[in-house]
Amino acid sequence: MFHSELLTIFPNSQHQALENSRKEAIALSLENNGELGLLISKVGGFGYFPKDETYPVNSDGQPLRLLAQLNFSELPPLKDYPTKGLLAFYIDEFDGLLGCDFENPLNRVGYKVLYFPECDEELAYSKGELEDLFRRFSEIERYPVVNEEYQLIGTLENQYVTGDSVEFEASYKSEFYNFFEKAYPDPDEAESKMEELFDIDISSPNSIGGYPSFTQTDPRIRMPEFKDDQLLFQLSSTDYGNDVQVIWGDSGIGNFFIHPTDLVNQDFSKTWYNWDCY
Structure with a gap:
């Protein structure tokens, strides 16, 4: 439904430009449902990782940590996204910048995005085996984004371009301010x-697709080579x-x-990946 407050x-x-910007996305809610299986859509914890793949590590050989995983078979279908x-x-999480190279986002040493079209849990690491990967680094300081694990529940919603972003300039032919x-x-x-x-809740802070939100500025504005790239996934700070x-x-x-x-x-x-804060 069109957001009447807008x-x-x-x-x-x-108003027509606003309406034309309407875009479907999957809004994600986070639920604390205790220990979750390795194939569940979640943030934090341990996830599905097949043994025939090389587990991602940083430049010091320390393992990267699961931020989130999306199991498309249990999420609503969304245009151009996989259905399985x-x-x-x-x-x-061993890096204070959380693996993000703000000057060169294509430097992926500190982060990885991996897609597994088919999942067979029998051919994957168990939770215990994944815990063992981290055990020998337990004395090294980490900067976790998520300390527990939370299930992701997806529902479809319509979003509109309302924030300071490259999409705003494209939709309204003007910089936000x-x-x-x-x-x-x-x-x-x-x-x-x-x-x-700023005060109204226009769209979910956690989403698959849709339009991004920022606490600072859209990094695509200062890096025009990425101006055509769109939001794949967004996870915001949440405190319940x-x-x-x-x-x-x-x-x-x-x-x-x-x-x-x-x-497609x-x-x-x-x-590529970016994060910012106040």
Whole structure:
């Protein structure tokens, strides 16, 4: 359903552009359901990893940690995405920057995105075997984004371009702040409209596809070679007390991006990653 609150924020002349930006995504909720199986869609914990694949490690030989995995067979179907198989996201928790090279996002030494079209748990590492990979590094400081494991539950939702991003400039032919300054010449009114926009829950903070959110700026703006890449997966800091906690630095957000052609071809080898925080 069209988000009626947006109509009061965007000027009438931009309502059609707003409507045209509507895009379907999978909103993800996180649930603490105790210990989860190796094939479940989840964040944190240990996931499915076949023994005939080389487990990803950083430049010091330390194992990367599962950030999240998506089992498409238990998620709603989404255009251009696989309908089966498992997509896993690994990052370097031994690194204070969590494996992200902000100057060169194509440097994937500190993170890996792996797609397994077919999954056979009998041919995969057990949870105990995966725990053994980390045991000899137990004395080394880590910077975990997720300390526990939480099940991911997906539901379809419509999203709209409303945040400062390359999609905003493409949809409204204007940079975010310039857009509101031109639409509302009164500086106080422009600021008020932007605050209204920031305060409403337009889309899920955790999603597959859709439009990205940032606490700082869209990295694609300063790296135009990636301007056509779209959001693949987003995981935001979440704090539900003792039930669910996901922390990127100071209440940050992690984004994974992919070129649309690679997504259609189910080629996740060129996926890149960014995170930011306050």
